Amino acid sequence: MESLLIRLELKLNTLKANARKALVAYLVAGDPDLESTLELMHGFVSAGVDVIEVGVPFTDPIAEGPIIQSAHDRSLKKKITLKKIILLVEEFRKKDSNTPIILMGYLNTFLAYAEELNNIHNRGVDALLIVDIPGESNLNEVGIYNKSIASISLVSPTTSLSRVDGICKSSSGFIYYVTLRGVTGSEDLDIKDAKQNIENIRTKTILPIMAGFGIKTSKDAAYLSEVSDGVVIGSSLVEMIHRASDKKDYKYIYNYLNEISEAINK
């Protein structure tokens, strides 16, 4: 059976070959409910999203700012589990076999389902992004033994160059460059540092580099896409989803994503 690690690589390589930047979009599974998440995922793709990061809720998400924390809490109140999220991905795959899917979350929830994770590459998941494991660690070192999924690591403005090498060696898919010192959705986007730091990472790896944390406007997205291979939009989407959760009319979100997709590919 072909390794599904290929889906993420193929997507990113194709974008590169066409001189296009990737738009990665994040949402928290089950906020406001799983049906909406499924609808939003398909809607994201139609609006120009290339890769989807599905947030797995955790009671103690220490890297998240208030917006994503609240979304985790709302999702947990709906009793969303990793098991249900994998089923959601399978459902998504019925209509979309091209868009790579990354599960993003915290180690403890993944460890609770360590066995179930062994075959998630056959169920449509392409990568894991575990926020609280040291970047140098391989997934199997922390107790997740699936070798057919990509492991995406974070590099931050405070990561020393000596560690970047080790982090890149144990990563696959892409490198996620954190564009600020802080939690998700903060205001102090560190645009100046980003260029230099991303250039430094490039000396250590051939993997694509995505920039994320705190990118809200198409202007910021456009600037960061010039120095990276794509951008990740998270908190602002989560906030917009929450604001629209009453009427479940998500059109303005798709317009917003469309605008960003165009801005990064001018």
Add this chain to the structure above:
Amino acid sequence: MDKFKDLPDSDGFFGDYGGKFVPETLMYALQELEDTYSKLKDNNEFFANVDKDLKQFVGRPSPLYFAKRLTKYHGGPKIWLKREDLNHTGAHKINNTVGQILLAKAMGKKRIIAETGAGQHGVATAAVAARLGLECHIYMGANDIQRQSLNVYRIKLLGATVHAVKSGAAILKDALNEALRDWVTNIEDTYYIIGSVTGPHPYPMIVRDFNAVVGRELKEQSIELFNKFPDAIIACVGGGSNAMGVFYPFLEEDVKLVGVEAAGSGIKTGKHAAPLNDGKPGVLHGAKSYLMQNDEGQVIDTQSISAGLDYPGVGPEHSHLKDSRRATYIAVDDVEVLKAFHNVTRLEGIMPALESAHAFAALEHLVKDFSKNANLVVNVSGRGDKDINIVATMGGISLD
């Protein structure tokens, strides 16, 4: 196998437990701390300064006191009390903050943050920050702010800012989350004084080392007062810093070590804070350790009469001591604790903190295993002044 006293290993593990499970932004700060500490660890001048502060600012050594009437009450082994309640600011917590503030100073950090549950660590942090004129922010769960209002006011009097944390159950765990988020955001100028032997490496080691003065003193005092080491040492365990501090110098000695967790409403009810008795290994706040969690890997709410023990995790070194059977961990419930609090207060004229009252309550279960000639030491981790409102409320008395 490594000797207990030689742990953690270079990756910060005590056997299977510990490590550095944090967001990437924090890795640099942990490395910086580890480098600074390993340099200063062998620096006599640094430790001479720590010792001087422990003596002149904290009031060490704390006495080892023979509890004559409590011994008679239990009718078994001799019961001795290691009086950490007599320390400046009222608990063992100051041993750690005195040391860590000097690390912060050595690293040139201008801003101090800390989390607190019962408020003792908040007070101990605010006190050392005040002394060095450093900006200080204390994160505290909104529920704990209510039940430990005396300490909240003390922290404010000492010039620190108290941030009420309303997320989650608004207790210690949530305060830790928020302190970590502050640290991620202000990483360059901020030093985070973690208050227990929890969190990512190197914190469990550093906090233990600074608290180990308690065990070192006890070694000398026990020889002086009864000519041998104690037969057993009993200490309460939330995160586990007072226990680790008194246990550590005895890890390679023939001394029984007993940690006492908070059984809250009872282990069987599930409403407690006893991960070593009724949890399973997991990862929270930067370290792998026993954890109160459900089958989905979500951390569950804890319950205890004592805010300082009301925490779903525990220091990784305790998890290792449990698995390797070097220490024993039992749990006592709120009713037993309250009874022990009153008992010790009346019999000895010493009002222990509700946290420390857990160690006293454990005596009921333990004394039968020892002869009359045996010597048991209870670590009185703190004093109970902060808890009189809770004790009064539980007794149906209003102090207003």
